[in-house]
Amino acid sequence: MTTPAVPAPAANGRAPLLSLFSLGKDYATPVLDDVSLALQPGEVLALTGENGAGKSTLSKIICGLVQPTRGHMLLGEVPFHPGSRRNAEHVGVRMVMQELGLVSTLSVAENLLLERLPQRAGWLKRAELHALAVQQLAKIGMQGIDPAMPVAQLGIGQQQMVEIARNLQDDTRVLVLDEPTAMLTSRETSHLFEQIALLKARGVGVIYVSHRLEELQRIADRVAVLRDGRLVDVRPMAGVREAELVQRMVGRAVQEHGNRARRAAGPALLRARGLGRAQVVRDVDLDLHAGEIMGLAGLVGSGRTELVRLLFGADRADRGEITLYAGAAAPPGQVEPPTRRVAGNWRSPMQAIRAGIGLVTEDRKSQGLLLPQSIRVNATVSDLGAVSRAGWLQMAKERRITRRLVDTLRIRSQSGEQVVSTLSGGNQQKVVFARWLHRECKVLLLDEPTRGVDVGARADLYAELDRMTDAGKALLMVSSDLRELMIMCDRIGVMRAGRLVAVFERGHWSDQSLLAAAFGDAGVRPLPSPSSSAPTPAVQS
Ligand SMILES: Nc1ncnc2c1ncn2[C@@H]1O[C@H](COP(=O)(O)OP(=O)(O)OP(=O)(O)O)[C@@H](O)[C@H]1O
Numbered sequence: 001m002t003t004p005a006v007p008a009p010a011a012n013g014r015a016p017l018l019s020l021f022s023l024g025k026d027y028a029t030p031v032l033d034d035v036s037l038a039l040q041p042g043e044v045l046a047l048t049g050e051n052g053a054g055k056s057t058l059s060k061i062i063c064g065l066v067q068p069t070r071g072h073m074l075l076g077e078v079p080f081h082p083g084s085r086r087n088a089e090h091v092g093v094r095m096v097m098q099e100l101g102l103v104s105t106l107s108v109a110e111n112l113l114l115e116r117l118p119q120r121a122g123w124l125k126r127a128e129l130h131a132l133a134v135q136q137l138a139k140i141g142m143q144g145i146d147p148a149m150p151v152a153q154l155g156i157g158q159q160q161m162v163e164i165a166r167n168l169q170d171d172t173r174v175l176v177l178d179e180p181t182a183m184l185t186s187r188e189t190s191h192l193f194e195q196i197a198l199l200k201a202r203g204v205g206v207i208y209v210s211h212r213l214e215e216l217q218r219i220a221d222r223v224a225v226l227r228d229g230r231l232v233d234v235r236p237m238a239g240v241r242e243a244e245l246v247q248r249m250v251g252r253a254v255q256e257h258g259n260r261a262r263r264a265a266g267p268a269l270l271r272a273r274g275l276g277r278a279q280v281v282r283d284v285d286l287d288l289h290a291g292e293i294m295g296l297a298g299l300v301g302s303g304r305t306e307l308v309r310l311l312f313g314a315d316r317a318d319r320g321e322i323t324l325y326a327g328a329a330a331p332p333g334q335v336e337p338p339t340r341r342v343a344g345n346w347r348s349p350m351q352a353i354r355a356g357i358g359l360v361t362e363d364r365k366s367q368g369l370l371l372p373q374s375i376r377v378n379a380t381v382s383d384l385g386a387v388s389r390a391g392w393l394q395m396a397k398e399r400r401i402t403r404r405l406v407d408t409l410r411i412r413s414q415s416g417e418q419v420v421s422t423l424s425g426g427n428q429q430k431v432v433f434a435r436w437l438h439r440e441c442k443v444l445l446l447d448e449p450t451r452g453v454d455v456g457a458r459a460d461l462y463a464e465l466d467r468m469t470d471a472g473k474a475l476l477m478v479s480s481d482l483r484e485l486m487i488m489c490d491r492i493g494v495m496r497a498g499r500l501v502a503v504f505e506r507g508h509w510s511d512q513s514l515l516a517a518a519f520g521d522a523g524v525r526p527l528p529s530p531s532s533s534a535p536t537p538a539v540q541s
Pocket of ligand 1: 027028031049050051052053054055056057058412413422423424425426427452454
């Protein structure tokens with residue numbers, strides 16, 4: 001085996017901080033091959049590539065979580081084969097993983113300082129622990145969090161910030177961040193970027209894995225592109241065009257989804273009136289029409305996810321009414337609901353599913369997937385009736401359906417039998433989505449459906465959403481990505497403090513107006529009261 005050259009030392013003569021030589025990893029098939037790369041002190045190296053390209057595998061090898069099949073590494077000039085995460089951390093090589101690594105039953109402070117809990121004679125010094133935790137959280141702009149609170153009570157974005165704070169130690173030399181902002185607000189992202197700038201100044205090397213190309217442009221010095229487990233490009237970030245990068249990642253040009261075309265709204269399929277739960281969702285009136293995509297924007301904690309959970313029966317509303325109407329058979333342009341009410345106010349998700357409501361969840365790990373099961377089981381589990389006869393599962397039919405879904409969504413896998421926990425994060429997200437492509441539903445609720453999904457796959461998912469609305473389904477899409485909402489939606493509702501405070505139709509929104517509504521600035525048009533007007537059809541102006 002020849003040892004490929006690692007890029008020369010930096011101009012200042014310092015040796016690379018970390019050097020990778022011909023790294024490779026095989027599972028049933030090779031997933032990483034011949035990766036040679038060097039990280040310089042104080043450098044932010046972006047790592048990007050399609051879902052399943054091998055980014056997390058490479059990151060985990062560097063941080064001792066996965067053992068390479070081939071190749072070797074140097075940390076400075078010393079051979080580096082950590083063998084475990086603990087060993088890697090011991091020499092200052094740390095990783096913020098895509099899946100949160102927090103212990104949900106422990107407090108915020110205990111999670112933050114797990115490895116160096118302040119003790120005296122075997123007793124935990126709780127006051128000191130909490131003071132240290134508050135300091136650590138303040139570094140990344142997290143104020144007002146009770147360090148004694150169990151971490152499970154934090155929102156998913158806040159948990160991610162705790163995970164980041166945990167890895168910002170003084171002894172950190174190399175920090176790998178795998179999709180760190182997927183669950184963060186723009187404010188939290190800014191705090192993270194400030195920290196990255198400080199790390200750079202201290203000479204820490206940062207490997208930053210992300211699909212968000214605009215973020216890479218903001219913080220990376222160089223970008224490395226992985227495709228099918230191989231390094232296909234490494235270049236300075238300055239001057240790199242997004243389209244160029246996408247082409248390198250995907251190996252083909254990706255057609256950007258243009259703004260959604262004008263279409264006439266069908267009848268209302270779902271209507272909510274005065275819907276509420278405690279203080280988190282308050283008096284929400286909402287109509288979803290056949291053939292439309294309605295977006296839901298708002299800050300984290302504004303009640304978007306909670307509203308979706310009420311509509312799906314995952315939580316019980318304590319006031320208000322949900323009504324689902326039958327069929328989408330009314331002529332185009334008819335906006336009044338058909339008169340036949342089929343269901344409402346579910347007692348469980350199962351009831352909602354039976355009535356024709358689906359949910360692509362925000363938290364695919366704990367709410368969306370059966371991780372130890374195959375793609376086939378996960379994709380077909382929501383509608384076993386369609387793959388069984390007289391109570392017997394028809395495996396051949398299941399396999400056929402699975403193959404079609406895997407092809408349609410380009411789920412990168414060895415076969416439909418591959419266990420979902422061994423898929424890459426973005427491919428797991430596609431499996432959550434596949435479930436609802438398989439099952440007939442009238443109304444599909446989507447909570448951050450493209451989180452962690454690469455640009456090519458994102459275009460595929462958008463095309464599927466268009467097809468669903470062409471078939472008369474009604475879609476409600478929560479997204480923190482305003483650009484995504486503005487491209488995909490016919491209407492965008494904005495939530496603030498549990499209320500739906502504004503609804504904008506296509507052609508009547510801008511980033512500023514959406515943000516102003518989300519933050520509560522003056523000048524935002526309030527929602528007309530439902531009693532005063534018929535539901536607003538989604539019509540592009
Ligand atoms: N334990 C495992 N067993 C079998 N295959 C695995 C295992 N872990 C990862 N893989 C496979 O390795 C490939 C690379 O996965 P990896 O998670 O590194 O991709 P990624 O580039 O990080 O993708 P994403 O952008 O979706 O996070 C995938 O095809 C995945 O299915």
